[in-house]
Amino acid sequence: MIDLYTAPTPNGHKASVTLEELGLDYTAHAVNLPKNEQKEEWFLKLNPNGRIPVIVDREEGDFAVFETGAIMVYLAEKAGRLLPTDAKGRSETMQWLMFQMGGIGPMMGQANVFHRYFPEKLPSVIDRYQNESRRLFEVIERGLEGKEWLAADQYTIADIANYCWVKTYKWSGVSIEGLPNLQRWLKAIRPRPAVDRGLAVPVKVKNLTKDEDAAKKFAENARKSLQT
DSSP states (O other), X not given: OEEEEEOSSHHHHHHHHHHHHHTOOEEEEEOOTTTTGGGXXXXXXXXXXXXXXXXXXXXXXXXXXXXXXXXHHHHHHHHTOSSOOSHHHHHHHHHHHHHIIIIIHHHHHXXXXXXXXXXXXXXXXXXXXXXXXXXXXXXXXXXXXXXXXXXXXXXXXXXXXXXXXXXTHHHHTOOOTTOHHHHHHHHHHTTOHHHHHHTTSSSOOOOTTTOHHHHHHHHHHHHHTTTO
């Protein structure tokens, strides 16, 4: 059994979607980010960085794993799925996983901060992060040329990791126009039953780009965590 400590964010969904796709038994525990539960001592013992998500593998002596990429690799290796075992396939998957961790996540995250949460609007800063996010989308577009999935000719944790962020492009204010491969890839992943279940963990979030009140409340809560 695995305990998942998480919140409904792209990083949180990376872990929950992976768990659902692998069919592993787990219990989800919602962490209240606006109340800074992730900074409480009990949580810091699991992740000294004070960030969600974290998993605890009860079958392995309560072994805790933090950082989403590390969590996804750990779970895939535990289940023996979603991460190829041959050297080339594994390397391709890890390359695209690291691409998300080092590029897509940080750039879209900063686009969200300055486009949605920061109290002062700084156009040049917003443009910087939105433009870089768009550039990274174009990298995925090239990577998907002639391929169904990002790595190793199969659906892997690399697809899950990138999808959980890229799908939020509207919230980040980034266009996917003119990127047919990326659009096709997004549409191929969303209907997967495990993805649908994983995106509802720990709670299902409304479509913030279509619900102004929900978007305002979400942004207010996110703003509280900017300095923590």
